[in-house]
Amino acid sequence: MIKFSERHLKIPKLSRPVYLVTAGQSKFGRAIPEKRIEELVVDALTMAAKLIDKTPAELKSYIHTAYYGHFADHFGDQLLGEAVIHDRLGLDPLGNIGIKTGGATGGSTLWEAVKTVASGYSDCVLAMGWERMDEVPTDEGNHLISCAADKDWETPLGHIYTGYYAVMAQKYWQVFGKEEDSFRQTMAEISVKHHGYARFNPFAHSPMKITTDDVLKSPVVAYPLRALDCCLMSVGAACAIICDEDTAMELTKNTKNKPLRIWVAAGSHTLRPACRRDMEIPLLPNETDDQYADLGKRFPGGDRYPGFTGFLAARMAVWYGYRMAGIVDPMEDLDVVELHDAFTISDIQTYEDIGLRPYGYGRDYVESGDCYHTNPNTGKPGRLPSNLSGGLIGCMHAVGATGIMQTFEIASHIWNRWGEIHEDSSLWDDFGRQKPDDWTNLQVNDAKKAMAISHAGVGSHVTATILMDPDHLLKEED
């Protein structure tokens, strides 16, 4: 679509307030041969129950329907794996359904769960996501991932998704990055940041204390992208419990979790980047009509939108989401975010799509220090810290679980429980991981509003999950 009707641009409205009550996750790793998915899923649900001082059986007694995010059936070689998990969780004969939207599967699972509660169909919904990407070697895994591209027009070309994705990175690198060493350095800083934050996260798959030199010397995957610019392929599970107000209050009574208001909005764009057609930039509340009139002059080649440099699906997810939740300027209105850093460069592209910076200026979000827990330029708290979990580069990308992991992370800041959860030495021991001597509490002080972006492949599906402390809403209820 290149032209919207008024109906297309209706601001979505939830029929009643919806709340995130608790969440949980398993350990994430490249391979977890000692556990089946059902064991990881039980770990996640057990943790979610524990955070609200419930037994799994007590929490299960509230669940009315279940949404399962699991993208790649062919990785696990099990169709209808959702039915297996539903049975193993002892939730039969409740209704359940599987959700598949590539890398956005976790976010889409939450999207469905929220709508189910908003509609009144259910008062308590389980949103559970997982992925098992360790049951084929890397070459075969690359082929299976490439099957998420167009099977006739793309997949036969190398059977490698990087090739379909990285052409967009190349375009952005040349047009907006201007092939500058300083831009390449900024990309590397994102990797250093995300692997570094992962060191303080016991769940994380790839904690690393590295420098930008390490990133710039890592093997080239597809120039300018190097191995340390790329996200992980992980195994693991994450879940969230979504409720109406009465159930949320009952479940969290006398616990440390405050129910958080939740909104999820979604956008999409063609699976095949080749089919992107030129259109006007849909503007966010913090942008103006004439803002991009001379974008092509400032950045030669940058006048084609979305071209190969923007993710229209991300833009549309927040276009709806910000208006649903009353967000005008995400830099001012949000306290912490988790973004889908599939690659360092796509992280920068996303800053622009979601309005953290105008198109063409995404790098400034890193270079200003705004994206850090502690701004390295000033020593003060970052203005809007991102990916304190380590993100997809440092923490995990277990596809169906990723968007839910991100939501768990941002919720833990608003609950003011990030330190308690991530510091727990018994968790580090259980996961067989060494807690670093310089472990640092990355809790964002006084966090009240947060967002997670869940993104599929070349931008075919994107969701924006927004959480707020219900006592700090930005918008009066309609």
Place this chain on the structure above:
Amino acid sequence: MSMFGTVTVKDGKYRIKGDFHHISANIPIRNQDNAWQLIGVTNPRDMTYIHTYGGEAVFFENLSKGKIHGTRCDNPDCEFKGTVYIPFRIHCPDCLAKNTVVDLTDVCRKTAIIHTFMVCERSGAFNTLDKPIRFINIEFEGVTTILMSYLSVGEPKVGMRVVPIFRMLDPTYTITDLSWVAEATPESALPKGFSFGH
């Protein structure tokens, strides 16, 4: 002795011949770290799919004849009438009317330039292209979309003129039968089996 699976269509039905799968034994996976205890098994899988190109078959057939076909919306009631697509779209994405198949070979020869590219050092299982793979995305005059393909001769640059080449000898009838080379590449430099299609 096994035989590759082959398929034809007769009377509107698939007629299949040969083997479409091969059976191999499961092999136990044992844990070296824990007294070689069983932890799982391998599940070998070798299977041939049957796939129809449907309304796109004309595109893949004609690559082997040195032709590139796209489509155009000719619905007089469509707001976007006249829009030309390559990759091929069977139906107009706006009005959903069936598009007209158009021969874009000359347009491709005369106007193709690289919009963006990627030199990829890696590939996935089943890859048949030489590495590194030079992915290119190509703009054409009068065409609204940007085709992804691969460059066989030359080093890609944004804005570079390229011309199509076709695997007319032993075609695979897949998108890999179409490739591109830098403008002015001599025929003698083309990969085996490929020609300019003139």
